[in-house]
Amino acid sequence: MSELERRLARGGDGPAPDADRLSAALRQRAAAEGLLDVAYASMDSPLGELLVAVTPRGLVRVAYVQEATEAVLEDLANRVSPRVLRAPERTDEVRDELEEYFAGARRGFDTPIDWSLVRGFAVGVLQATARVPFGQVTTYRDVAGAAGSPRAARAAGNALGSNPIPIVVPCHRVLHAGGGLGGYTGGLERKRFLLRLEGAGPIG
Amino acid sequence: MRLPPFQALVDAHAVELHRFLVGYLGPDDAEDCLQETLISALRAYPRLNHGENLRAWLYTIARRKATDVGRGRRRLPRTRPLADLEPAAEPSVGPHVPADDGLWTSVRLLPDKQRAAVVHRFVLDLDYRSIGERMGISEEAARQNVSEGLRRLRKEMDR
Structure with missing residues (x-):
């Protein structure tokens, strides 16, 4: 390598950009220019790490991540918008509400919901589920009925199983008509935990 | 059509893009230019037809933004009174910048393709095939641009 080449190779020397400052400036401008379609952040909870994502319309996703953050973000990029940025401050409101909920200081969520990830029959099912009050439970059959198809309990179960906004849209409050716990996206342990937290009685 | 979340592009490429811009443009303007590059990319992102070679796409935007900055710079002195120019004669750069006896000024005066190729080759230490991929030219064209730039x-330097 010649002396000239050696000197050229030193040309990129210097401190790397301050990643935090850079990202903060980027998402601030993105938001100001209406380019922040999906903002996300993660948070700790008694149920493990959660990822929350919001759009300008509202909360679009809550995920039990368990190492699958990348898959959750790719899904958001494909189904909502690829303009996905890590932007904790945009998710502060919903993260505060979730923390209050886990601390027993909140019984309902005020944050608006963006239903874009929900299609068809599932819209009615999940919206009916969202109306089930804190500490109460209902059945797959009842939410299917509220969505207009009382005989579609199984389809309602599938819709609840793919609920993109667990906890806030309380699919944990939906049980089998016979009293069985049914299923849960995050595993039955989490369903039991949430029902206990809400004082919904010794179930399952 | 599948595009990765934009954040993944930032995480994967921002640091290297910054190094490229430090070489291509100089340390003073690199960070602002990186910011412009990323905002511009974010704006256009959903309209891309495919998710292939996103890195080359980012470097194309970076070079365009850097050229804009360069134009702004070159215009600047002419609009200022002479007295204001004097402080600028002192190097205003931090201690991390290697001594420059005009080498980097010469690099920045190279034709755009040679300049980009030289920075990719030496600052980012890339081989010719990778340089070609990032610049959207052949491996051979990358080699020629580097060697012509060096010449x-x-x-x-010999002058």
Whole structure:
């Protein structure tokens, strides 16, 4: 390598950009220019790490991540918008509400919901589920009925199983008509935990 | 059509893009230019037809933004009174910048393709095939741009 080449190779020397400052400036401008379609952040909870994502319309996703953050973000990029940025401050409101909920200081969520990830029959099912009050439970059959198809309990179960906004849209409050716990996206342990937290009685 | 979340592009490429811009443009303007590059990319992102070679796409935007900055710079002195120019004669850069006896000024005066190729080759330490991929040119064209750029720089330095 010649002396000239050696000197050229030193040309990129210097401190790397301050990643935090850079990202903060980027998402601030993105938001100001209406380019922040999906903002996300993660948070700790008694149920493990959660990822929350919001759009300008509202909360679009809550995920039990368990190492699958990348898959959750790719899904958001494909189904909502690829303009996905890590932007904790945009998710502060919903993260505060979730923390209050886990601390027993909140019984309902005020944050608006963006239903874009929900299609068809599932819209009615999940919206009916969202109306089930804190500490109460209902059945797959009842939410299917509220969505207009009382005989579609199984389809309602599938819709609840793919609920993109667990906890806030309380699919944990939906049980089998016979009293069985049914299923849960995050595993039955989490369903039991949430029902206990809400004082919904010794179930399952 | 599948595009990765934009954040993944930032995480994967921002640091290297910054190094590229430090070489291509100089340390003073690199960070602002990186910011412009990323905002511009974010704006256009959902309209891309495919998710292939996103890195080359980012470097194309970076070079365009850097050229804009360069134009702004070159215009600047002419609009200022002479007295204001004097402080600028002192190097205003931090201690991390290697001594520059005109080498980097010469690099920045190279034709755009040679300049980009030289920075990719030496600052980012890439081989010719990778340089070609990032610049959207053949491996052979990348090699030629580097060697022509070096030839010019040697001539400048020998003067």
